Amino acid sequence: MSRRFVIEAVMVAIYGELLVPSAPVEYIVPYTTVMELYEFQNSPEPLMNDASDDLHVKNKISELISYLEEPLNRKKLERALSVPWSKSPAILFGDNISWIVINAVDNEQFGELLDPIETEIVLTAQRENAPVLTDQLELIRRIIEAEAPVQVFDIGDFDFAMEDSIFSNLN
Incomplete structure (x- = not known):
């Protein structure tokens, strides 16, 4: 059984270890975060503090975009866009990783505590009964303050989140 996490698309480009998990993983990715990849790719604003790291991440973003634009993957993405909250068929990244893109819809449930x-991300985690995986400590803090009924892991704790005992306690 694969572990499931809700994650922003750019996190996979930034954190290469997410592409070499110790067990099968399903990343559930809100479509708006896939669209953000294009913004990050073309933005003059750096994503990383170090110039060489920034170039590397932007190259990884370009590779990810190219992969998602391959005809079969593009078709899968387009299927998710027909109806709010519909999901794409799995997009495979090797033997252990699949992406499910979901056409999530912001309903302003958390007001100003969380941006759209x-x-x-939080609503997707609720609907899919899957924890959020992020590197944003402020987002983790705001999820806690909003008392959102989701579990959240810092990407630094990815290996911990992948452990069987943690996973079995989520369901």
Whole structure:
């Protein structure tokens, strides 16, 4: 059985270890975060503090975009866009990783505590009964303050989140 996490698309480009998990993983990715990849790719604003790291991440973003634009993957993405909250068929990244893109919709449930994309992430986690995986400590803090009924892991704790005992306690 694979572990499931709700994650922003850019996190996979930034954190290469997410592409070499110790067990099968299903990443549930809100579509708006896939669209953010294009913004990050073309943005003059750095994503990383170090110039060489920033170039590396932007190259990884370009590779990810190219992969998602391959005809079969594009078709899968388009299927998710027909109806709010519909999901794409699995997009495979090797033997252990699949992506499910979901057409999440912000309903302003958390008001000003969470921005629209953060709200989509939390609502997706609720609907899919899957924890959020993020590197944003402020987002983790705001999820706790909003008393959102989701579990959240810092990407630094990815290996811990992958452990069987943690996973079995989520369901």
